Amino acid sequence: MPNKLYFGDNLEVLRDHIASESVDLIYLDPPFNSNRSYNVLFRDEGGSDSEAQITAFEDSWHWNETAEATFRDLLQDAPPNVSKMINALRDFIGTNQMLAYLVMMTARLVELHRVLKPTGSLYLHCDPAASHYLKIILDAIFGPENFRNEIIWKRTNSHNDANRFGRIHDVILYYAKNYKHAYFNPVLTNYSVDYLRKEFRNDAEGKPYKVEDLTAPSHGGTSGKFDFHGRIPGPSRMWRLNKDDMEKLWERGRIKTDASGVPLLRGQIVYLHEKNGMPVQDFWDDILRVGNTSGERLGYPTQKPVALLERIIKASSKEGDIILDPFAGCGTAVVAAESLKRQWIGIDITAIAIKLVRERLNAMNANYDVYGFPKDLDSARKLAQDSAHDGRYQFQFWALAELGAKPLGSDSSGKKGKKGADRGIDGIITFIDKKIARQEVLVQVKSGHVTSGQIRDLRGVIERENAAMGIFITLDPPTREMRTEAISAGYYELQNHEPFPRLQIVTIEDLLAGRLPRLPSLSSTYRRGKVAELGARSQPALFDVSEAPET
Numbered sequence: 399m400p401n402k403l404y405f406g407d408n409l410e411v412l413r414d415h416i417a418s419e420s421v422d423l424i425y426l427d428p429p430f431n432s433n434r435s436y437n438v439l440f441r442d443e444g445g446s447d448s449e450a451q452i453t454a455f456e457d458s459w460h461w462n463e464t465a466e467a468t469f470r471d472l473l474q475d476a477p478p479n480v481s482k483m484i485n486a487l488r489d490f491i492g493t494n495q496m497l498a499y500l501v502m503m504t505a506r507l508v509e510l511h512r513v514l515k516p517t518g519s520l521y522l523h524c525d526p527a528a529s530h531y532l533k534i535i536l537d538a539i540f541g542p543e544n545f546r547n548e549i550i551w552k553r554t555n556s557h558n559d560a561n562r563f564g565r566i567h568d569v570i571l572y573y574a575k576n577y578k579h580a581y582f583n584p585v586l587t588n589y590s591v592d593y594l595r596k597e598f599r600n601d602a603e604g605k606p607y608k609v610e611d612l613t614a615p616s617h618g619g620t621s622g623k624f625d626f627h628g629r630i631p632g633p634s635r636m637w638r639l640n641k642d643d644m645e646k647l648w649e650r651g652r653i654k655t656d657a658s659g660v661p662l663l664r665g666q667i668v669y670l671h672e673k674n675g676m677p678v679q680d681f682w683d684d685i686l687r688v689g690n691t692s693g694e695r696l697g698y699p700t701q702k703p704v705a706l707l708e709r710i711i712k713a714s715s716k717e718g719d720i721i722l723d724p725f726a727g728c729g730t731a732v733v734a735a736e737s738l739k740r741q742w743i744g745i746d747i748t749a750i751a752i753k754l755v756r757e758r759l760n761a762m763n764a765n766y767d768v769y770g771f772p773k774d775l776d777s778a779r780k781l782a783q784d785s786a787h788d789g790r791y792q793f794q795f796w797a798l799a800e801l802g803a804k805p806l807g808s809d810s811s812g813k814k815g816k817k818g819a820d821r822g823i824d825g826i827i828t829f830i831d832k833k834i835a836r837q838e839v840l841v842q843v844k845s846g847h848v849t850s851g852q853i854r855d856l857r858g859v860i861e862r863e864n865a866a867m868g869i870f871i872t873l874d875p876p877t878r879e880m881r882t883e884a885i886s887a888g889y890y891e892l893q894n895h896e897p898f899p900r901l902q903i904v905t906i907e908d909l910l911a912g913r914l915p916r917l918p919s920l921s922s923t924y925r926r927g928k929v930a931e932l933g934a935r936s937q938p939a940l941f942d943v944s945e946a947p948e949t
Contacts, residue, residue, distance in 0.1 A: 401742050403732070403759075405752045405770030408724035408745040412509040415769075416743070421513045422581070422719035423740075425710055425731045427523040427700060428503060459498040466493075469501045476508055483538040487531070499528070504535050506724065511539050513722070514575040519546070519582070519714040522571045523702070529569040540573045546580075547572040551706065552683040570710075585713045586675030587684060598670055606670040609654060613663050614638040628660045635663070678709065685709070698728035698754060707734035715740055729755030736764050749792045753799035771796060775873075778906045782845035782873060794843045797871050798825040800909045803841045822859045827869075829918045832893045837866040839917060848872045850879035857887045857901055866890050868901045869915050876903045892918055 404411045459465075469488065473481050484504050491497045510520060520540070524532055529548070537545065549570040557564035574580035598606040613635040614622070622636030626644055631637060637644060647653050647666065654665040688694050688701045695701070707730050711721060717739045723731035726744035728751060735742035736759065746752055752771065759766060772778035782793040798805050803825035825841035840863065842856050853870060860868040867890050870876075876884075880903060889897035895918065902915040 401732070401736070401764065401766035402744070403726070403752060403755060403766055403768045404743070404745040405747075405749060405768070406745065407747055409506055409509065411745050411770075412506070412513060412724065416509075416513045416722070418512050419515045419518075420720065421722045421743070422515055422518050423711065423715040424510050424514060424518070424520040424722045424724070425523070425707065426510070426521075426723060426725050427702060427727065427731075428506075428725045429700070430499070430525040430528055459495045459502065461493040461495070461498045465498040465501050468505050472501065472504055472508075476504070477539075480504065480508060480535075480538045483534065487534070496528075496531070500531055500535065503532065504539075507535060507539050510722075510724065511575070516576050517579050517581045518575045519580050520573050520575075521549075521710050521714070522573075523551075524569050524571065526565070526567070526569050529571065533571055536571055536573050540575070544574045544577045544580075545571075546574055546577065546582075547680045550681045551685065552681070553687040581714060581716065583713055583716075585678045585709055587678050589673075589676050593676070594670075607667050608670075609662075609664055610666045610668050611664045612638055612644075612653070612661070612666050626661055627655075629663070631663065678713075682706075682709075696728050696754060696758075698751075701728050702730050704730055704734050704737075707731050708738060711735055711738050711740060726755055727751055729758050733758050733762070736762055749795040749799060750805065753795070756799075772906070772910065774910060775907055778873060778910070779845075790845055793845050793873075794824055797843045797906065797909065798841060801825070801827070801841065801869065801871065801904070801914070803827045803839075803869075822855065827917065829866075831866075831918070837918075838863070839867045839869060840865045841869045841871065843871045845873045848874050848876060848880065850877060850883045853880050853883040853901065853903070857883070860887070860901065866900075867898060867917070870901065870903045871906070871909070872903065873906045875905060875907075 404415070469484065472484050476484070484501060487500060488497055491500075507522075514520060520536075522532060522536065533545075533548070547570075549572060551568045551570060552566055553568055554566045557566050559565060574582075594606070597608045599608075601607055613631045614637075616622070616631075616634050616636045619636075621640075622638070623630065624637065624641055626637065626641070627648065639647070644653075648661070652667045654662045654667060656662055685703055685705045686692075688703050692703075694703060711731075711734055715721060719740050721731065721735040721740045721742045722745075723729075723742070724745045726732060726746040729744060732742045732744040732755060744755060746755070749771075752768070756768065772781055778793065781789050781796065783789055784792070795805055804827070805825050806823055822842070823840045824843045827839035827841060829837050829839070831837050840856070840860055842852075844852065848870075856868050856870055859865075868887070870880075870884070884899070884901045884903050887899070887901035890900045891897055898916050898918065904913075904915050908914070
């Protein structure tokens with residue numbers, strides 16, 4: 399099965415394209431109801447901050463018609479216990495932003511439960527302010543008996559908050575589809591220095607060892623109750639090993655005795671080189687967040703470290719298993735799945751997120767298909783007109799991504815790209831000329847009616863900003879007057895190159911056909927983290943979501 403990356407609403411993708419009991423492991427890190435706008439900050443090639451910044455998503459939820467309709471669908475179609483639970487939450491919380499968030503999450507968690515295999519698991523990464531509500535929802539959907547862990551991830555060492563203790567952790571809720579059959583492989587980590595100093599000592603040859611208990615709690619039977627060289631465990635204990643294995647340890651001198659030669663209950667000698675590490679517990683303080691100076695940092699909000707996802711994937715899946723992340727963001731889960739030889743499915747509703755995921759996967763030479771991005775003029779126009787999902791701006795981000803341009807500006811009130819400083823542009827492409835000077839190509843995207851006056855305006859911006867070149871991307875075909883106006887802008891001269899048209903018009907049809915503007919050799923427009931620096935770029939196939947085969 400080829401790996402799949404979907405651009406679209408995860409609820410629709412789950413219902414239409416993901417088969418029941420087809421996924422081995424789900425990780426999700428949904429935006430939380432914190433009423434914040436999360437910006438992606440692109441950086442120049444040297445790592446310095448760039449003005450190319452956009453709103454990736456707005457983390458605000460409102461009780462509106464969509465929330466009300468989803469709530470009613472849950473009452474009618476969800477399992478009875480889920481319907482009762484969400485109805486009780488409405489009575490308790492009221493119709494506010496929190497309930498809108500919980501209703502939307504409940505609808506998705508019902509579908510995620512459906513697509514999980516009986517041996518599968520789900521890890522929900524969330525903020526402590528909402529984890530208690532989400533746990534109630536998960537108990538209703540998965541059953542409280544399938545709750546496995548509340549994992550505390552200590553993401554930072556200190557956080558100074560006024561009038562309360564510093565908030566330094568996230569919560570990861572771990573549930574199994576069926577706890578009796580769920581796959582789980584304990585993950586080991588290195589012993590801490592303090593633990594080594596406390597538990598281990600050196601033998602006469604200088605080899606570190608520790609002494610472990612030879613007994614285990616009694617299970618009521620008699621198989622572990624036997625006399626071993628004058629020692630029988632107490633009434634509530636039994637030998638941990640059978641008699642033959644105990645005798646082998648005794649012959650090897652690996653059991654300590656008291657002064658009279660009787661085995662000690664805590665008497666098994668185990669050397670450090672025989673230990674594989676400490677099983678990871680439910681408090682994780684050994685994985686650092688992606689900080690400002692981290693080599694992984696991409697500038698994407700809520701980015702999680704690859705090590706965190708690798709631990710989850712190793713614990714609850716095997717090579718070849720299918721991993722699903724319905725809130726893919728910048729793609730850390732699918733990147734980790736790819737590197738660990740798992741199959742994967744990623745979904746995100748924002749074009750900028752899909753672009754970043756593709757950049758990371760392409761650098762790994764990953765083999766995957768993309769669904770939901772426009773594949774022809776009709777689907778491009780459909781995206782631009784999709785008001786329910788901020789289609790106009792998603793269209794803009796998609797077009798910029800296909801061209802390889804950095805989006806410009808950020809509007810805290812929504813996904814709209816702010817022009818900024820009256821520049822009148824949507825994106826920037828940079829390159830270095832022969833004088834080792836940074837040059838800009840200004841990009842403007844139009845999804846509606848276009849005129850020659852817009853070309854004149856862009857030409858004026860190019861001249862005012864002293865930019866090298868400009869590109870005008872249009873969904874509608876340009877008029878003869880527009881092409882004439884673009885030609886009149888002249889050429890950009892670069893030593894040892896044919897002159898480049900200073901203002902070029904590119905249609906969406908051109909982009910879809912791979913006909914790109916003539917530009918000087920370009921630098922990478924997106925900063926890549928260390929994980930993404932594994933190979934050369936490869937171009938995935940693009941498909942419309944409606945044509946996606948069921949997984």
